Amino acid sequence: MTVLPLIKAIAAQDAPRSLLDRCIVWGERWIFSAGFNVVSGMRDVSRIDAEVADIARLANAGARVSVLSHQGRYKDGSAQHLGDVATYLSGRLGKEVIYVPENTTESAVDHSRALAPGGVALFGNTRHHPGEESNDPALAAQFARLGDAVAVGGFSKAHREHASNTGLLKCLPGWAAHSLLIELERLSPWSGADPSVPSLAVLGGVKPEKTLVGLRSLSQTYDVVVPAGAVLNHVLRAQGYQVAKSELGEEPERCTKATLEILGSAAARIHVPNRVIIARRSGGSFADPREIRITEGIPSGFAIVDFFLESWLQDLMREFASIGCRAVIAGTPSLYLQGFGHASTQLLDWASAPRVKAILLGGDTVSELPFAGPTSTGGGSALCYLGEVDLPVLRALRENAATPWTET
Incomplete structure (x- = not known):
């Protein structure tokens, strides 16, 4: 699907119901499904800021x-309490946001009912429940007691079917938050295939979705794909190389098996570096960096931390930059924050060229890399949308709109 038909599709009947089109009645009880998945220390609050309006x-x-x-x-065990988020949200809204650490108890329901019109409460982290990520309908029904209608934001989890988004939409009438629709509009120029414009995608980071979703879809819709991070390590494993202590993320065997299948049917040209930088791994730190050729093998105890762009790719990048192209960087290409910035710097400099229309995807990518252009904090959701031009949350919202609800 090219970009123009995509924009038309979003504007037409397939678009979900927008919160902006819903008349809000004084005193109504609403649930707002957010995506405040910020890292400890609140260093990057862009995912909160996106949903304030x-x-x-x-x-x-x-x-x-x-x-x-x-x-x-x-x-x-990384799910933390959200008290700091409530404090920050209070400042942004200019009013107190009550923090209620629970979200399914009778006390939580009482707090939701006791809110005055115009009042806002942030309830406990939904991932304190094992049923959140498995979309447990019983848990969704418990969440649904906090309101009578739901506004679905949280673009960062829009590719997930969780109890607090698609699960809630089975229980209550729902509308798409404007922040969700803004993200779709922002991503439209990079979505689907567009044969009229050259395209290049960089896929790094450690999450399985970069391989299982990103590599699979963009290898069919983009001209060139540059694997990096765990994606590169899966590509090397699929080609028979040993990667020693290199990062493979979660589900390593599944990702490597999928990579082998993807490489066999890829329409894109896949960049595989001949030269990489490795370093001895000790916990989260690295020492004794050195440059080697992939054919030499990665020594035991070492990990790939950076890589060099092949000459054919550099030539193609110069050509793309001169005639104009679109580019996606999803995941930090090298261990930039640990001081291994060769590939990251070279790709970022190219992506900043005037005729390169580039976007950075993912909360970690956006927070780690210096880039002045367009960004999206929804890494997995953005990749899913780029490839499928749809998301589980959008499908759930369309189904919800077709349901004959009796609103209270």
């Missing part, structure tokens, strides 16, 4: 707003 619109119209958000993961 929607929450303010509800509150300013007299709604009683119960905000639900995820942060971290249940299975690895």
Whole structure:
């Protein structure tokens, strides 16, 4: 699908119902499904900032707003309390945001009902429940007691079917937050295939979706794909190389198996470097960096931390920059924050050229790399949308709109 038909499709009947089109009644109880998945220390609050206007619109119209958000993961114990988020959100809204650490108890429901019109409460982290990520319908029904309608934001989890987004839409009438639709509009120029414009995608980072979603889809719709990070390591493994201590992320065997299949059917030209920089890995630190050729093999205890662009890719990048192109960088290409910035710097400099229309995808990518152009903090969601021109949350919103709800 080319860019022009995509924009028309979003503007037509397939677009979800927008919160902006919904008349808010004074005193209504609303749930706002947010994506405040910020890292510890609140260093990057862009995911919160993106949703402030929607929450303010509800509150300013007299709604009683119960905000639900995820942060971290249940299975690895990284899900934290959201008190700091409530404090920050209070400052942005100019009014107190009550923090309620629970979200399914009778006490939580009482707090949601006790809100005055225009009041906002942030409830506990939805990922304190194992059923959040498995989209447990019973958990979704518990969340649904916090309101009578739901506004779905949280673009960063729009590619996930979780109890607090698609699950809620099985329980309550729902509308798409404007922040969600803004992200779709922002991504439109990079979505689908457009044979009239050269294209290049860089896929780095460590998350499985960079391989399972990004590599699979963009290798069919883009001209050139530059694997980096864990994606590159899966490509090398699929080609028979040993990668020693190099990062493989979660689900390494599944990702390598998928990579082998993807490489066999890719329409894009896939960049595989001959030369990489490796370093001895010790926990989260690296020492003894050195340059080697891939054919030499990665020594035991070492990890790939950076790589060099092949001459054919550099020539193509210069050509693309001269005639104009679109580019996606999803995931930091090298271990930039650890001081290994060769590939990252070279790709960022190219992406900043006047005729390169580039976007950075993903919260970590945006926070780690210096880039003045367009960004999207929804890494996995953005990749899913670029490839499929749809998302699970959008499908759920369309289905929800077709449901004959009886609103209270």
